[in-house]
Amino acid sequence: MGKLIIKNGRVLDPVRGLDAVRDIAIQDGRIARIGENIDSSGDAGNDAGGAEVFDASGMYVAPGFIDMHVHLREPGFEYAETIESGSRAAAAGGFTTICCMPNTQPINDNATVTSYIIERAHRHAVVNVRPIGAITKGSAGEELAAIGSMVQAGVVAISDDGRPVMNARLMRRAMETARSFGIPVIDHCEDLNLSAGGDIHEGIASVRLGLRGIPGASEDVMVARDILLAELTGARFHVAHISARRSVEMVAFAKARGLAVTCETTPHHFALSDDDLIPYDSNFKMKPPLRTACDTGAVMQGIVNGTVSAIATDHAPHAGSEKMQEFEKCPFGIIGLETAIGLTLEKLVHTGKITLMKMVELFTTGPAGVLSLDAVGMETGTAADLTIFDTHRRWIYDVNKSASKSRNSPFDGHEFRGGPVATVVAGNIVWKVDW
């Protein structure tokens, strides 16, 4: 394998607390050395001779970003996304590792499907793909899936994502099982009876537009239930895409009591509220729905004070025809891999709410900690997965140029300041911005 030197980048490594301009020498897919003035000439004592050089002057170099919540649609819905196209969108968004939810067709509820995804990813994906298995067979909420063998095959967590387990007793058993195998349970917290038929957040916007509402309480009651079950079982419990104010408060409360409870949020849940939605535009239809500005504020506060461990995109590709319908018929979800860093910079970093180092944590050590992923960080000898980004370049997101197969983004045409510049996976530059 080749050699690569990333020169003059400002290295941000939250594991070591390193924040300094450094050169990074990469060999055989691993970080060989981090130091000052590593050059590519062949002089004595320089093991980086003949290397390709990437000039990262004025840019930041961080451990590879992890998106712990994406939908890759393969197998089953390849018309909307494939493991390959989704991984390319991830690379274009600065992510080196993505965790894919099990709601494919067939559902990833057994080791065969898990192995299939891992095998396909090995051959076609340009970033690391770590599958998440289903909690119940077919995510039908009736019977536990083959959790142990899925863990052996490589799943890093279990979740029934969009079809949350409504039966509290079954959820208890799932948590006990997950605990036995050392993985967390991720729950898309939604009481399906409370939210039934809803299209957007229940509030002024839903009443004004005559759309059925999804109350914040439909999230809150499940977060509450799951926290209590996590306490009962001692399991690690992670709230997917937290969006409601009371839910953030309850996770903070659970953490303060020392429970193994964590949560993630998405860029759109801190960047947009239901005040921002364009009426009946399905690119603003997702679950959980865009909530009120008050909820958005609470989510941001949760990021600042450490209640929220990770930013994840919930990248949810849907084919154009699915989103070109009456609003109530359109499926939920938006793509998000390519706009995540830009939105985080815009709403959290440029506004002074968090530091760049904190942002890097939310995309690296945060999700890695939730999922107990192996070493992130930039120690010598670790896999050279790196995210290179900047904070000043102005660029406009053109969804029609997305690497994803789908086009469902509310941020088409949005101007960003700063974003991913290059993505390095195992020492290879798998994506570079097209200046």
Add this chain to the structure above:
Amino acid sequence: MAGLLGIEPLERTTIEAILDRAKHFQPEQNANFKRLDLLRGRMIVNLFFEASTRTRTSFEIAAKRLGADAISISASGSSVSKGESLVDTLNTLGAMRPDAIVMRHAASGAPDFLARHLPTPIINAGDGTHEHPTQALLDARTILDRRPTLEGLRVAIIGDIAHSRVARSNLYLLSKFGARVVLCGPASLLPAELAQLAPGVELTNHMREAIREADVIMMLRVQLERLHEPAFPAGEYFHFYGLRREHIGLAKPDVIVMHPGPINRGREISSEVADSQRSVILNQVENGIAVRMAVLERVLNASPEN
């Protein structure tokens, strides 16, 4: 006017112009020869994805009285029932170059969505639980036939407000003209956020409170087809929210009782009240044609072909 999607975005002056023009068309309804030539040679498609007798007929008659050609299509028996998407259906009809499409659809926002993707002007004849703009216009016309102004009137709207497009369009219109709107229904059908939709809107769960000193009482149909669940104890609705003769005495002596129809006698309104001197329900129907003539004329005369 590029179309008519709802009352909420309309300027007060536009509404006044439509109501004035509708007044001009009122005498035409009683003329022997009821056909004007104002829209001769123009084509209007009435596309009804949801069952409707009065609104569809009213639009059809309005178009014909203006001299336009009108064809009506209902969803059952059309390509919609063969699985064609809404956009494809509308694109197909749009390619036949009608001058306007009047549409009713069970999904809130369906006309807004299509207006973004289609050049043909769209007139909303009721979308889901969102708006029913011509109903509010004909209601305003009916009130103004009996009162000099809407300003300061106390209007009680009673029933399933949450699921009512009639209530939304009316509260926007009445609020723009300075009326005081009291919305009344059981809490499950009366979300608190309604009070924030427009100025001068109050909410109450008590019918007597809503009716007290009212100039106008608008009863809404209990929309059983929209209730997927029991939102109120079955069998108690008429007792607590049905309009009966004993309520009328609480209102102003010259109170007007309105209903967008079709009425459910004995469910939201007693027959006695529906057929009383105070009821203007049939005047509403009559005004529907004059108001829709005014709307069609305005929309078609603003379209680019003209």
